[in-house]
Amino acid sequence: MSADPSPAPGPDAPVPTCYRHPGRETYVRCTRCDRYICPDCMRDAAVGHQCVECVADGNKSVRETRTALGARAATTATPVVxxxxxxxxxxxxxxxxxxxxxxxxxxxxxxxxxxxxxxxxxxxxxxxxxxxxxxxxxxxxxxxxxxxxxxxxxxxxxxxxxxxxxxxxxxxxxxxxxxxxxxxxxxxxxxxxxxxxxxxxxxxxxxxxxxxxxxxxxxxxxxxxxxxxxxxxxxxxxxxxxxxxxxxxxxxxxxxxxxxxxxxxxxxxxxxxxxxxxxxxxxxxxxxxxxxxxxxxxx
The missing domain is CATH 1.20.1540.10 (Rhomboid-like)
Structure with a gap:
């Protein structure tokens, strides 16, 4: 994995662009997949930034918190019923x-x-x-x-x-x-x-x-x-x-x-x-x- 942000390329190298928005120049890479990402695609991470797709993949691996009887804890904070x-x-x-x-x-x-x-x-x-x-x-x-x-x-x-x-x-x-x-x-x-x-x-x-x-x-x-x-x-x-x-x-x-x-x-x-x-x-x-x-x- 590269550091965030990445060092600028040499004078003869092409200017990197966001993998989701090819028309936008950027020198920041996702700390998880190492692809270049523009400000609109950046998501704060524990270290540096991650792209939208990596954040979504990470959320899939997080188990939803449930109560002792199986209810989704996130939906029971306010006793709506x-x-x-x-x-x-x-x-x-x-x-x-x-x-x-x-x-x-x-x-x-x-x-x-x-x-x-x-x-x-x-x-x-x-x-x-x-x-x-x-x-x-x-x-x-x-x-x-x-x-x-x-x-x-x-x-x-x-x-x-x-x-x-x-x-x-x-x-x-x-x-x-x-x-x-x-x-x-x-x-x-x-x-x-x-x-x-x-x-x-x-x-x-x-x-x-x-x-x-x-x-x-x-x-x-x-x-x-x-x-x-x-x-x-x-x-x-x-x-x-x-x-x-x-x-x-x-x-x-x-x-x-x-x-x-x-x-x-x-x-x-x-x-x-x-x-x-x-x-x-x-x-x-x-x-x-x-x-x-x-x-x-x-x-």
Whole structure:
């Protein structure tokens, strides 16, 4: 390799030009391939300069940094998914305040043909299984009022970014949505005539995942255990709380976290995708079976 810049050639030698721009004279060479490069083609290196192609080749040999569970570390610095979910829930809550019809139209209802409830999942409104996880009890809706969304959003803000960082965005989003869906499905299976709203199923799923992943990575899980125990006590002590949503979300989140945390490194991506799809298919199958049972009873 030659020094950078190269000494000027003798008086009879042709003036060197950039290998990428033949019309530009230059006396600087790439410290890696030794070709002449003009200022537009120079890239700073540890010693001297390198050409564009050598820099690109060097970057190919640099392994991308990943988290302990396989997420790309470069994409998890800002918890975009966590903040987006909080934003959606807050916007939905503002819509509820503006019109109580929002809750009636999008709350979780299994079968609303009786009891004065709106049309439900069994009657074709499957979206309620998902939309209910972004709604919360409005201020005028009962004893909890605004504390319902405040606690859930605090929990999402407190533990969401940590999970998103280690899982990556798509795994974290799958965990959240499938946990919320798991809560809705258990409510549908056990109490199809009851109505419910809240992100609590998804939040409990995050609690379960935080515990499983924390244990796997050797972290301190005592705070999450304490928080989980307190919330489980409240779940069964307060009659107006849907225990089905909480337990369904907790079980779904913990199950997914086991697959995410314990997948063999060589097949991690396949296992993570497969586990997410399998859980979704299981929940869909349970809904289909329950729907068939309910609608056959009506017929």
């Amino acid at each position: 966590s903040y987006t979910l909080i934003g959606i829930c807050v916007l939905a809550y503002l819509a509820e305040i503006a019109s109580t019809q929002v809750v009636r139209d999008f709350m979780m209802v299994g079968l609303g043909a009786s009891g004065g409830l709106p049309v439900g999942v069994a009657e074709g409104q499957w979206y309620r299984l998902f939309t209910s996880m972004f709604l919360h009890q409005p201020p005028q809706g009962g004893s909890f009022g605004i504390t319902h969304i405040l606690f859930n959003m605090w929990a999402l803000w407190a533990i969401g970014p940590s999970l998103e960082q280690v899982l990556g965005r798509w795994r974290f989003l799958a965990l959240y949505l499938l946990s919320g869906l798991g809560g809705s499905v258990l409510l549908y299976l056990v109490e199809p005539f009851d109505g419910a709203v809240g992100a609590s199923g998804a939040i409990f799923g995050l609690f379960g995942a935080f515990f499983v992943i924390g244990k796997k990575l050797g972290g301190d899980v005592k705070p999450i255990v304490f928080l989980l125990v307190i919330n489980l006590v409240l779940t069964f002590a307060v009659p107006s709380i849907s225990w089905e949503g909480h337990i369904g979300g907790l079980a779904t989140g913990a199950l997914l976290a086991v697959a995410y945390a314990h997948a063999p490194k060589a097949h991690r991506q396949v296992v993570h995708i497969g586990a997410s799809v399998a859980v979704l298919l299981l929940l869909v199958a349970l809904v289909l079976i329950k729907t068939a049972d309910l609608t056959s009873g009506i017929a």
